[in-house]
Amino acid sequence: MICGDAFPDPATAGLQAYVVGGAVRDALLGLPAGDRDWVVVGATPEDMVRRGFVPVGGDFPVFLHPATKEEYALARTERKSGRGYQGFTFYTGADVTLEQDLRRRDFTVNAMARTRAGELIDPLHGQADVRARIFRHVGEAFAEDPVRILRLARFMARFVDFAVADETMGLCRRMVEAGEADALVPERVWKEMSRGLMSARPSRMLDVLAGSQALARVMPELQAWGPAGADVDRAAAQDLSLPVRYALLCRRSGQREALGRRLRVPAECADHARLLPLLCDGLPRAGEAQGRLDLIERCDALRKPDRFTALLRAASVAGAAVDQTAWQHWVHAVRGIDAGAIAQACAADPARIKAALRQARLQALLA
Structure with missing residues (x-):
């Protein structure tokens, strides 16, 4: 059950409120219940505030329930008023119906609602597309928002048994040809891409x-x-981290730095993408202690051993022969060298410190 109230709720008493979107879809798919989003019909912002809801919306009225903190949005319609995904005018009058609100959504499987009593409301036949495992756009208004192409790609990475309706893929191509995708800003592209990378099969997003x-x-x-x-x-099958997945995605591209700048990726992801090729290139030369130490130092494993371990796992995924246990032993041994004691011993001749430290680390790797 995704709906149904065990106890009367004074905040929503008499309110026409419906659970919508992903919670309804996922319940039909038998997936675990997540966050619920609600749509309210026939109310005004003033009505919601009087009931104790807390306004949090920016472009359109959204409110937090005073107790559950779930989001309640007033039913709305949208009209294209400019280019890109931000070029919309919203109308949230009390006369907007639930069906009008559902018709502005992206895919039929996301355009269903349930009453608090559990009744399914499905004017666009989303339940049939859930059964058929098809992502199908709701209407031609889909073409007004290029973010929906990214959402479709991300959903395909998550729902691995779904396909895209031919007419929906055709519409996406026409959108790109019309230049709509050119209006997407880096932050939004990265937001959807990172979520897709953390899904079950990221390659489907790229497809x-x-x-x-x-x-x-x-x-x-x-x-x-x-x-x-x-x-x-x-x-993804090994549940590795986002920085590792991003690094693997970029590993074969000669334009890793350009991609990172374009998407303004987090520093941790950019660092993994920069270091993974260094690690993969250096592994064949790590049979000798000197090669191992070079790699440990170039990848900054002494300061960030956990990141180095993650990079080793990434290299293994990419097909490199990696003895994780041996590398952990070597890094631990090198980190155990007391650099301060060596510096003190070379206090009379500071120029010897670097060479003495490296020699001590090499000896640790040979022990």
Whole structure:
């Protein structure tokens, strides 16, 4: 059950409120219940405030329930008023119906609602598309918001048994051809991409972006991503971190730094992407203590051993032969060298400190 109130709620008594969107879809799919989003019909912002709801919306009225803190949005319609995903005018009058609100949504499987009593409201046949495992756009208004291409790609990475309706993919291509994808800002692209990377099969996200021709517009540095997609899928199967998945995605691209700048990725992700190729290139030369030490130092493993361990796992996913236990032993041994004591011993000749420290670290690797 995603709806139904065990006890009367004075804040919502008499309120026409419906659970909408992903919570309804996921319940039909038998997935664990997550956050619920509510739509309210026939109310005004003043009505909601009088009931104790806390306004938090920016472009349109959204309120937090005074007890549950769940989001309640007033039913609204949208009208395109400019280019890109921000070019919309919203209307949230008390005369907006639930069906009008559902018709502004992206996909039929996200355009369903349930009453608090549990009754399904499905004017756009989303339940049939849930059963068929199809993402189908609600209407031609889909073309007004290029973020929906990114959302479709991200949903495909999460719902691995779903397909995209042919007409929906065709519409995405027309949107890209019309230049709508060019209005996407880096922060929004990264937000959707990072969520897709953390889904069950990230390569499906890239399939959609490539198939819709959006990849060349929003991430041209990844147009030769094919083999990297399999690496990222394996990382997802091992539940590896976002920085590791991003590094694997970028590993085969010669434009990692350009992609990072374009998407304004977090520093941790950029660092993993920069260091993974260094690690993979250095592993064949790590049979000798000197090669091992070079790699440990170049990857800054002494200061950040956990990151180095994550990079080793990424290298393993990418096909490198990595003895994780041995590397952890070596890093621990080198980190155990007392650099302060060596510096003190070389106080009379400071120029010897660097060479003496390296020699001590090499001896630790040979022990």
